[in-house]
Every structure is written in C-alpha cells, then in structure tokens.
Amino acid sequence: MFTFDRDPFPFKDLGRQPTREQLDDPYEFNSLSPTFCVLPFSHLATHTDGSAILCCVAKTDSGLNLNDQSLKDVWNSNYVKSARLKMLKGESVAACSHCYAEEKNGCRSHRVTENRVWKDRFGRDFMLDRVRKVEKDGALAEDIVAIDLRLGNTCNLQCVMCRPQDSSRWTALAKKLGETAEDPELRGEWAHKSKINQSRFEWYKDPEFWNDLESMLPSMREIIVGGGEPMLLEEHRRLIQACVDSGASSHIQIRYHTNGTLLDTSLFPLWEKFKLVEVFVSLDCYGEKNSYMRYPANWESIDRNLKLIDRESPDTVRSMLLCSVHLLNMFYLDEYGAWIRDQNFKKVTHGFNGYYHPGVVHYPPYLSIQNYPANVKEIITGKLLSFEETSSKKSNKIQGLVNLMNEVDHSARLPRAKEYIRRLDAERGTHFDRVFPELNELLGFV
Numbered sequence: 001m002f003t004f005d006r007d008p009f010p011f012k013d014l015g016r017q018p019t020r021e022q023l024d025d026p027y028e029f030n031s032l033s034p035t036f037c038v039l040p041f042s043h044l045a046t047h048t049d050g051s052a053i054l055c056c057v058a059k060t061d062s063g064l065n066l067n068d069q070s071l072k073d074v075w076n077s078n079y080v081k082s083a084r085l086k087m088l089k090g091e092s093v094a095a096c097s098h099c100y101a102e103e104k105n106g107c108r109s110h111r112v113t114e115n116r117v118w119k120d121r122f123g124r125d126f127m128l129d130r131v132r133k134v135e136k137d138g139a140l141a142e143d144i145v146a147i148d149l150r151l152g153n154t155c156n157l158q159c160v161m162c163r164p165q166d167s168s169r170w171t172a173l174a175k176k177l178g179e180t181a182e183d184p185e186l187r188g189e190w191a192h193k194s195k196i197n198q199s200r201f202e203w204y205k206d207p208e209f210w211n212d213l214e215s216m217l218p219s220m221r222e223i224i225v226g227g228g229e230p231m232l233l234e235e236h237r238r239l240i241q242a243c244v245d246s247g248a249s250s251h252i253q254i255r256y257h258t259n260g261t262l263l264d265t266s267l268f269p270l271w272e273k274f275k276l277v278e279v280f281v282s283l284d285c286y287g288e289k290n291s292y293m294r295y296p297a298n299w300e301s302i303d304r305n306l307k308l309i310d311r312e313s314p315d316t317v318r319s320m321l322l323c324s325v326h327l328l329n330m331f332y333l334d335e336y337g338a339w340i341r342d343q344n345f346k347k348v349t350h351g352f353n354g355y356y357h358p359g360v361v362h363y364p365p366y367l368s369i370q371n372y373p374a375n376v377k378e379i380i381t382g383k384l385l386s387f388e389e390t391s392s393k394k395s396n397k398i399q400g401l402v403n404l405m406n407e408v409d410h411s412a413r414l415p416r417a418k419e420y421i422r423r424l425d426a427e428r429g430t431h432f433d434r435v436f437p438e439l440n441e442l443l444g445f446v
Contacts (some may be wrong), residue, residue: 001356033118035093044071049165050067054083146222153167157261160328161361161364174193204235214242218248240271256278279313280319280320284328321357327366372405373443
C-alpha cells in the first residue's frame with residue numbers, strides 16, 4: 001500500500017472528531033491534501049474522440065485513447081497512477097490547472113464540487129477506503145465506480161463555443177473558416193480544428209468496450225452520458241437497458257448532458273428503475289439568445305421538454321440547467337436568472353444552489369469573459385451582483401465568476417471575436433445585433 005509521510009486520516013484513525021469549521025470546509029477532503037480530488041480514485045472520463053482524461057475539465061494530455069486501449073488499461077495506466085500519487089502528496093497535477101485557476105479567484109471549481117458531491121452522496125468513508133487501497137505505484141485494484149462517457153460527436157447543434165470534435169454539425173463550417181478567415185490565428189485555428197479523423201469518433205461502437213463496461217456495472221455508482229447529443233444515439237438506449245436488465249440500475253445514478261432539444265418520454269419507465277437520474281440541460285440563456293449561441297436550437301422544443309421533465313418524469317428524476325459562461329452571455333446572466341425564477345419549476349433547479357450551474361468557457365480564448373473592455377466589466381459586475389443580492393435563491397458561484405472576469409485584461413482579443421461573430425452571421429443568416437442589441441452597442445461587433 002501507499003505509505004504517507006503523515007497521517008492522512010486524522011479524524012478517523014486518531015479518533016478525533018472534526019471541528020465545525022472542518023465539516024463546513026468546501027474542500028471536504030483537504031485533510032488528505034490540498035490538491036486532492038476524488039475523481040482519479042473513482043472516475044474516468046472520455047472526450048468524444050475516445051481520449052481518456054481524469055475528468056471533463058481536465059486538460060487532454062494523457063496520450064490515452066479508447067480507440068487503442070481498454071477501459072481497464074487506462075484505469076491503471078502510468079498517467080492515472082501518477083496523478084493519484086501527486087494528489088496524495090499534495091502536489092499539483094498539470095491536467096488540473098483550470099480548477100486551480102478558478103479556485104484562486106474564489107470560483108467553486110469542478111474539483112471542489114466533486115469532492116463535496118461524493119462526500120454527500122456516498123460518505124467520507126467510501127472514498128477513504130478506496131484511497132487506503134492505492135498501491136505504492138499508484139495502482140488501484142478496485143473497479144471504476146463512475147464514468148463520464150462522451151459518446152462521439154454526433155450532434156444536431158452548432159454551438160458558438162464548440163468545434164467539429166464536439167459536434168458533427170461543425171465539420172463543413174470549420175473547414176470554411178479555416179480557408180477564409182482574415183485573422184491569421186483564427187484561420188489557422190479553424191484549419192486545424194477541421195482536420196479530424198471521423199473514424200476516431202466511433203470508438204463507442206466497439207463490442208469490446210461494451211463488454212468491459214457491462215462487466216463493471218455491479219460496481220458502478222455513477223454514469224454520465226454526453227456527446228455530441230446522447231439522445232440521438234441508439235447506444236445510449238442500449239446502456240440504459242443494460243443497467244436495468246442487470247439489476248444494477250438500483251444502485252446507479254445516471255446523469256445526462258443534453259441540449260434539451262430532444263426528449264424520448266419512452267425512457268421514463270426505465271429511468272424509474274435507477275437510484276437517481278439527473279438531466280443536466282445545457283442552456284446558455286433562454287429564447288432567441290440561446291438559439292443563437294446553440295444554433296439552430298428550437299426554443300419551443302426546449303421549453304416543452306423542460307416542462308415534461310419538470311411535471312411528468314418519474315420521482316427518480318431531477319434536473320439542472322448548465323450554463324456555459326462566455327463573452328456572449330455573461331452580460332445577460334441576471335436576465336437569464338430572472339427567467340428561470342419566473343418559471344416556478346418544481347424539479348428543474350430544485351435542490352441546487354442558484355438558478356443555473358455556470359461552467360467557465362476557456363476555449364476558444366476569444367470567447368473568454370476576460371475579454372470585455374473595462375467599462376463593460378464594470379457594468380456586468382454591477383448587474384450580476386445586484387441581481388444576486390436581491391435573489392431569493394443564492395448562488396455561491398457568481399462572485400467567483402466576477403472575480404475571474406476582472407482578474408486580467410484580455411480585451412486585445414476582441415477583434416478576433418468580432419470577425420468570428422461576423423462570419424458566423426454571414427454563414428448562418430443570423431443577426432448578432434438584433435439578438436444582443438445592448439452588448440453589440442457596447443462591443444461594436446456588427
């Protein structure tokens with residue numbers, strides 16, 4: 001077993017009870033180390049092309065891919081073993097830099113969120129037991145208990161922050177941007193993004209992958225299903241049916257990442273068999289603003305599906321709205337929060353902090369929230385903090401977003417963002433100035 005330089009379990013092994021401050025510590029597992037994250041000890045994630053990563057926000061630097069390796073090979077690869085050991089020693093892990101940057105600015109990072117979620121759902125002892133079983137080289141004989149599957153890039157939308165790797169709908173437009181953009185960096189970026197090998201995005205169709213995954217179902221506690229758009233895939237239905245048929249669904253929590261445009265209500269009887277079903281709907285605003293950013297989403301369909309989830313889904317279901325926060329929508333987050341408040345949802349957002357869960361967009365860099373000019377940042381700061389102050393559903397994330405936005409001035413990137421928006425409008429027939437008139441007046445995009 002791994003030998004710690006100090007006792008990593010002061011509460012349990014020394015017989016001391018945690019103080020109130022320690023119980024309330026948002027980092028939860030910092031008694032192990034200040035860089036500890038539960039995920040490499042329990043969880044594995046994929047990108048749409050089969051790349052294996054520590055989690056959905058980790059940098060893709062592992063060199064591992066499910067086109068070439070099995071789930072079990074990846075789980076105890078040198079890369080994952082090294083990450084476990086570094087975390088137990090309190091060392092930083094390069095792939096986790098996004099979380100460290102957000103925590104520095106007071107944002108509740110994915111690491112912090114997952115530490116809290118795992119502690120609340122499964123108990124502190126569940127994770128400590130797994131940590132105790134880590135070998136000296138970082139290997140862990142225990143099975144994966146949580147997996148985040150991005151099942152290829154098949155999608156029906158062309159979101160502004162995405163690329164062909166995220167959505168098949170982007171393939172043709174990416175090629176065109178790579179040929180015609182005037183800004184050399186923009187042109188080079190899209191030329192690179194357009195060069196993908198589509199066959200690498202079909203790894204999830206391999207029978208051996210499914211054999212491995214289904215063999216792990218008895219130990220599985222959480223499955224996250226994303227894409228692309230998972231509701232488009234037959235394989236997604238196969239996974240849900242396999243969980244139910246094996247009886248494993250009773251101890252599995254399943255989480256969807258969906259754009260909300262599609263909902264198959266025939267899944268409701270299957271969802272009823274799971275311990276919990278979380279339907280995380282990715283909405284960056286409401287109405288025509290969301291349809292612009294997640295082009296060409298039909299808002300009427302999304303609105304109808306949200307109401308079906310809220311009013312007719314089984315009791316095992318709860319839902320959250322995920323918001324990718326970027327240059328086009330941070331100005332309107334107060335308006336978005338007010339819209340959600342006025343819907344009086346019963347399930348959607350119930351049990352979560354805030355009206356929506358924000359995720360910071362780091363790439364492409366010209367859509368970063370740090371790119372606003374100083375005068376626009378001042379306006380946004382006032383709008384969001386004022387809404388938060390008067391809101392009856394408080395979020396612990398808004399102040400962190402504001403801090404991150406104001407941390408550095410990257411407004412020199414705005415000309416590149418301006419060309420990007422203008423080219424999207426020309427190709428799609430959309431009108432940024434009509435959909436975002438206030439922001440357009442401040443930024444002068446169109």
